[in-house]
Amino acid sequence: xxxxxxxxxxxxxxxxxxxxxxxxxxxxxxxxxxxxxxxxxxxxxxxxxxxxxxxxxxxxxxxxxxxxxxxxxxxxxxxxxxxxxxxxxxxxxxxxxxxxxxxxxxxxxxxxxxxxxxxxxxxxxxxxxxxxxxxxxxxxxxxxxxxxxxxxxxxxxxxxxxxxxxxxxxxxxxxxxxxxxxxxxxxxxxxxxxxxxxxxxxxxxxxxxxxxxxxxxxxxxxxxxxxxxxxxxxxxxxxxxxxxxxxxxxxxxxxxxxxxxxxxxxxxxxxxxxxxxxxxxxxxxxxxxxxxxxxxxxxxxxxxxxxxxxxxxxxxxxxxxxxxxxxxxxxxxxxxxxxxxxxxxxxxxxxxx
Ligand code: SAH
Ligand code: SF4
Numbered sequence: 001x002x003x004x005x006x007x008x009x010x011x012x013x014x015x016x017x018x019x020x021x022x023x024x025x026x027x028x029x030x031x032x033x034x035x036x037x038x039x040x041x042x043x044x045x046x047x048x049x050x051x052x053x054x055x056x057x058x059x060x061x062x063x064x065x066x067x068x069x070x071x072x073x074x075x076x077x078x079x080x081x082x083x084x085x086x087x088x089x090x091x092x093x094x095x096x097x098x099x100x101x102x103x104x105x106x107x108x109x110x111x112x113x114x115x116x117x118x119x120x121x122x123x124x125x126x127x128x129x130x131x132x133x134x135x136x137x138x139x140x141x142x143x144x145x146x147x148x149x150x151x152x153x154x155x156x157x158x159x160x161x162x163x164x165x166x167x168x169x170x171x172x173x174x175x176x177x178x179x180x181x182x183x184x185x186x187x188x189x190x191x192x193x194x195x196x197x198x199x200x201x202x203x204x205x206x207x208x209x210x211x212x213x214x215x216x217x218x219x220x221x222x223x224x225x226x227x228x229x230x231x232x233x234x235x236x237x238x239x240x241x242x243x244x245x246x247x248x249x250x251x252x253x254x255x256x257x258x259x260x261x262x263x264x265x266x267x268x269x270x271x272x273x274x275x276x277x278x279x280x281x282x283x284x285x286x287x288x289x290x291x292x293x294x295x296x297x298x299x300x301x302x303x304x305x306x307x308x309x310x311x312x313x314x315x316x317x318x319x320x321x322x323x324x325x326x327x328x329x330x331x332x333x334x335x336x337x338x339x340x341x342x343x344x345x346x347x348x349x350x351x352x353x
């Protein structure tokens with residue numbers, strides 16, 4: 001049995017774990033400092049920590065459990081990591097460079113069971129959830145990659161938008177967020193963390209009630225049930241009559257703005273009438289919602305979908321603007337390196353099959 005990564009523990013959890021085994025509370029803070037500030041790869045490098053404590057930790061935990069399989073760098077500075085989990089499964093993590101900082105897109109599951117009709121990740125059924133340690137470790141892998149270049153760069157933003165449905169792995173996703181937010185650790189600000197969901201309504205409410213306090217993005221992609229069910233079968237389980245009230249609950253509870261993601265698929269959901277219907281659906285939520293238009297990244301297996309023309313994208317944007325909806329178009333990163341979610345992984349796996 002492989003040992004889990006110690007990165008899966010919050011500082012409180014590590015403190016209790018050590019205390020329960022008769023070790024001093026203060027040791028947890030020391031270990032934490034070595035993990036997140038010094039970023040050492042081995043317990044033996046924690047030179048000021050008591051030997052028995054290190055021995056106990058090494059018996060139960062690893063620090064790094066992920067191995068780099070391949071790394072692709074794009075001309076725009078995007079880096080896509082294909083990582084191997086200790087059980088051999090492959091996952092993807094992406095580093096993106098923006099004007100406002102460096103963001104990392106993390107994976108939460110091996111594959112995805114939601115099976116949206118346009119997505120490469122859903123091509124491979126979920127084989128398991130990632131542990132919180134494996135999700136934190138993705139960020140650490142990227143941070144270690146940056147450390148190597150010695151430019152003093154720091155991961156500042158996190159998007160939970162890689163392979164998988166984060167709300168179908170709620171506990172590990174939540175623990176991951178608690179770990180990366182910790183001021184004494186990676187200290188990533190809650191406003192710099194965004195979780196994206198395909199719209200599991202009950203989990204959106206649970207998220208609103210939680211202590212996590214980070215941003216939420218909803219993959220809406222269509223302005224009515226008929227179209228949404230056609231492209232996202234999850235809409236059968238959680239149609240708009242359930243999703244929109246869950247969004248309202250979130251808005252009321254958290255006082256935060258929300259992002260509505262909308263992939264533009266040529267001739268499917270990108271017409272003026274769809275933009276008008278979307279504005280209507282958003283209705284009174286205009287002041288609290290931002291629509292993020294996503295140019296579709298074509299997937300070989302889903303050849304029924306193409307990217308909307310630039311003219312349609314601009315037209316859709318303008319129509320929403322005129323309706324008083326706050327809207328942006330997602331900038332693309334690493335289009336030369338298969339940067340759409342799940343594409344690199346699914347290609348790699350199919351090549352190996
Ligand atoms: N499962 C979650 C988070 C991961 S997907 C969710 O669905 O929200 C993150 C975002 O990428 C979602 O909005 C998803 O719809 C979008 N996406 C998936 N495949 C895409 C593709 N080929 N091109 C552009 N965006 C894609
Ligand atoms: Fe899963 Fe999200 Fe892809 Fe849908 S879009 S199949 S929920 S990863």
